[in-house]
Amino acid sequence: PPLHKQRHEFVIDFILKNKPRKVVDLGCSECALLKKLKFHHDIELLVGVDIDKTVLKRKMHGLDPLTSDYLVPGFDQLKIELYEGSVTQKDSRLRGFDLATSIELIEHLHLDDVERFSEVVFGYMAPGTVIVSTPNSEFNPLLPGLKGFRHRDHKFEWTRAQFQSWALKVCFQHGYEVQFTGVGWAPPGLQDRVGFCSQIGVFQRRYTRDDVLPRENAQVFSHTLLYSITYP
Ligand code: SAM
Secondary structure (H helix, E strand, C coil): CCHHHHHHHHHHHHHHHHCCCEEEEECCCCCHHHHHHCCCCCCCEEEEEECCHHHHHHHHHHHCCCHHHHHCCCCCCEEEEEEECCCCCCCHHHCCCCEEEEECCHHHCCHHHHHHHHHHHHHHHCCCEEEEEEEEHHHHHHCCCCCCCCCCCCCCCECHHHHHHHHHHHHHHHCEEEEEEEECCCCCCCHHHHCCCEEEEEEEECCCHHHHCCCCCCCCCCCEEEEEEEEC
16 A cells, blocks of 8 residues: 555554544644544544644545444544644643644654644643654665655655654653654665665653643643534
């Protein structure tokens, strides 16, 4: 399957194994991942955030319930919400999640915004798990015809060492531990040398939420709710 599907399948596999109830997809774009996740009945709250209102609105009605959704017996309540907002801004409605995903997002941020992202996501939202994917630049020589970055909006593409040093610093600062993996294998014999096409860090919070977030209960609303629907 194409790489963008493999990244989403990685998240779906994680969800099938770990059964998070509250999931937020950061930089959800046209909601492709959210659409796949709405079929996982253990999820009760599914939220998407993107800075680009136009891209969100383009396909968001694909999240609407189908008539058949109402007919499936035992379909637990599911709420889906979409916010227009920046991952560099705090919003108290995004705290208390079991899983936050950031799939091919951070490389679209300038480095000072990556710092804000780390602070907001790991320090303030503090979800139980964060899954971050980003291009692995060591793989780029294997991509035919590629000159420069994989996308013209990318502000950087990191080697494995650069990604890992960012990730370990985040863990140290905010009390997480991380495992590194990826999707998109290199040809036989090259995997160790270049790594995966997309590198992925799976971050687990090391403490219970109450230990890390001692009553920061203030309500902060930076994002704009664009879409909200409750399944029966
Ligand atoms: N996550 C999507 C997926 O898995 O198919 C693809 C993400 S797309 C490559 C990057 C997205 O990040 C774009 O939709 C863009 O609007 C969004 N984005 C860029 N900067 C952002 C920010 N500061 N806050 C929230 N979203 C942002």
